Amino acid sequence: MGTMISKIVRTMSDIIAPLIFVYGAYVIIHGHMTPGGGFQGGAVFASGAGLLIVAFGAHNLQQKLKDKQVTLLESTGSLMFIGLGLAGLPVSKHANKDKAGPGMCADNRGCTREVNRHSGIPRTKTFN
Numbered sequence: 001m002g003t004m005i006s007k008i009v010r011t012m013s014d015i016i017a018p019l020i021f022v023y024g025a026y027v028i029i030h031g032h033m034t035p036g037g038g039f040q041g042g043a044v045f046a047s048g049a050g051l052l053i054v055a056f057g058a059h060n061l062q063q064k065l066k067d068k069q070v071t072l073l074e075s076t077g078s079l080m081f082i083g084l085g086l087a088g089l090p091v092s093k094h095a096n097k098d099k100a101g102p103g104m105c106a107d108n109r110g111c112t113r114e115v116n117r118h119s120g121i122p123r124t125k126t127f128n
């Protein structure tokens with residue numbers, strides 16, 4: 001099918017690939033404090049996976065990864081994503097409570113009248 005990659009490339013990719021994955025995790029974890037984040041960290045991870053595919057071939061990589069492991073990683077990632085989204089809901093309610101924008105009041109009393117007066121939209125509910 002193709003020529004075998006040299007032993008030097010395979011040996012160096014064995015050394016460099018874990019470092020690439022660790023750096024990708026670092027970029028993802030510290031993305032909120034530095035430029036970068038999820039997308040850039042994912043790109044770094046993908047480059048590490050690409051390096052392994054080029055050095056060892058996709059067939060060898062698929063043999064090393066078991067279906068159970070991949071399923072567990074996908075499920076864990078999905079549950080973490082959902083959990084973080086749900087964990088942010090109560091925090092965001094309290095974080096935005098005292099931020100009064102145009103047409104809103106900060107103490108939640110009389111907000112209905114203020115919103116109606118500024119926007120002209122009739123509202124029957126009060127904000128609690």
